Amino acid sequence: MNALSSTRVLLVGLGGLGSPAALLLVRAGVGELRILDDDAVDASNLHRQILFGERDVGQSKLASGLASLRRLCPESPTRIEPIETRLLPDNARALASEMDLVVEGSDNFATKFLCADTCYLERKPCVQGAAVRWVTTALSSGPGGKPCYRCLFEELPGADQAPNCAEAGVLGSVVGFGAALMAELALRIIRGSPDYGHIYSYDGKRDALRRHRMFQRTDCPLCGETPRISSIEWSTYLESSCESNQ
Amino acid sequence: MIMSNLYERQQRLREIGVTGQAKLQSASVRLASGPGAEVARDYLCRAGLGSVSIEGDAPASFPHEAYFQSEVCLDFALGAWVATRQVVEILELK
Numbered sequence: 001m002n003a004l005s006s007t008r009v010l011l012v013g014l015g016g017l018g019s020p021a022a023l024l025l026v027r028a029g030v031g032e033l034r035i036l037d038d039d040a041v042d043a044s045n046l047h048r049q050i051l052f053g054e055r056d057v058g059q060s061k062l063a064s065g066l067a068s069l070r071r072l073c074p075e076s077p078t079r080i081e082p083i084e085t086r087l088l089p090d091n092a093r094a095l096a097s098e099m100d101l102v103v104e105g106s107d108n109f110a111t112k113f114l115c116a117d118t119c120y121l122e123r124k125p126c127v128q129g130a131a132v133r134w135v136t137t138a139l140s141s142g143p144g145g146k147p148c149y150r151c152l153f154e155e156l157p158g159a160d161q162a163p164n165c166a167e168a169g170v171l172g173s174v175v176g177f178g179a180a181l182m183a184e185l186a187l188r189i190i191r192g193s194p195d196y197g198h199i200y201s202y203d204g205k206r207d208a209l210r211r212h213r214m215f216q217r218t219d220c221p222l223c224g225e226t227p228r229i230s231s232i233e234w235s236t237y238l239e240s241s242c243e244s245n246q
Numbered sequence: 247m248i249m250s251n252l253y254e255r256q257q258r259l260r261e262i263g264v265t266g267q268a269k270l271q272s273a274s275v276r277l278a279s280g281p282g283a284e285v286a287r288d289y290l291c292r293a294g295l296g297s298v299s300i301e302g303d304a305p306a307s308f309p310h311e312a313y314f315q316s317e318v319c320l321d322f323a324l325g326a327w328v329a330t331r332q333v334v335e336i337l338e339l340k
Binding site: 020023024027028042043044046047048050054133134167168169170171172173174176177179180181183184187188191193200202204205207209211 | 251252253254255256257258259261262285286288289290292293294309310313314315316318319320322323325326327329330331333334339
């Protein structure tokens with residue numbers, strides 16, 4: 001991995017996790033941060049999406065976020081490149097292939113699995129985070145998996161099995177804690193001391209932070225002995241319901 | 247400008263709801279100055295607290311410090327932790 005100032009990071013989603021993760025990566029001075037999002041700021045985002053204020057409601061997250069990052073980190077050497085799109089099966093491999101590291105803070109399982117599969121196929125390290133109610137999680141996978149995101153989560157859950165933060169609610173500062181864990185994992189990768197193969201979980205109500213080992217599965221559909229996923233196909237990432245607010 | 251759904255996503259938490267949100271909005275919090283204080287203030291203001299001030303007390307000791315090697319991340323995590331602890335305390339969830 002390159003030194004901090006020459007590392008190119010792809011950030012997927014500029015929401016509750018992505019906003020503070022972007023701030024921390026820019027503040028730390030990564031070489032380049034490409035940010036993917038195609039959403040507009042909604043008032044219900046503001047309790048957790050710290051790059052935005054009330055005057056940004058209705059505006060593009062990328063434009064508002066870029067202005068905030070420049071205002072908050074005027075001295076940062078980071079080149080910030082906003083790309084107004086979601087991570088999609090059509091663009092994922094091309095977007096990831098140009099980068100050294102992918103950081104994913106999206107709000108839906110389809111994007112999380114797409115990101116994990118893309119990073120494995122492109123042999124890129126990947127940091128992934130999530131937050132719902134009082135709990136946030138973060139993990140990083142190495143370019144060769146073993147273990148990878150699918151060793152743990154296997155397949156997309158049905159829409160009725162996995163509440164997102166729009167349905168279940170979430171505390172803003174818990175999301176912020178998760179973003180700090182994500183940025184920490186990303187910086188460890190960049191600095192050459194990654195913490196692959198562990199998942200961190202923080203329960204804000206009980207104030208419990210845990211680091212669990214993830215186990216490689218020999219029957220993992222992505223990095224196992226007889227992988228089923230060797231290309232990115234739209235049909236793999238169909239999810240019956242997916243909230244648009246990141 | 248007051249926007250009705252500013253707190254909607256946290257009010258969906260059963261521990262918060264309308265009653266908890268009212269508690270948060272009538273609470274006044276004083277934070278110790280130092281690393282993380284601005285981050286904590288930002289999250290608490292966004293959670294709708296009545297008032298949040300930063301004063302020159304001793305900074306909070308952070309039990310999760312060992313998990314963070316990056317100072318940038320450590321300071322932010324500390325702030326998010328302080329804000330979360332304040333919310334838990336105001337709502338008497340402990």
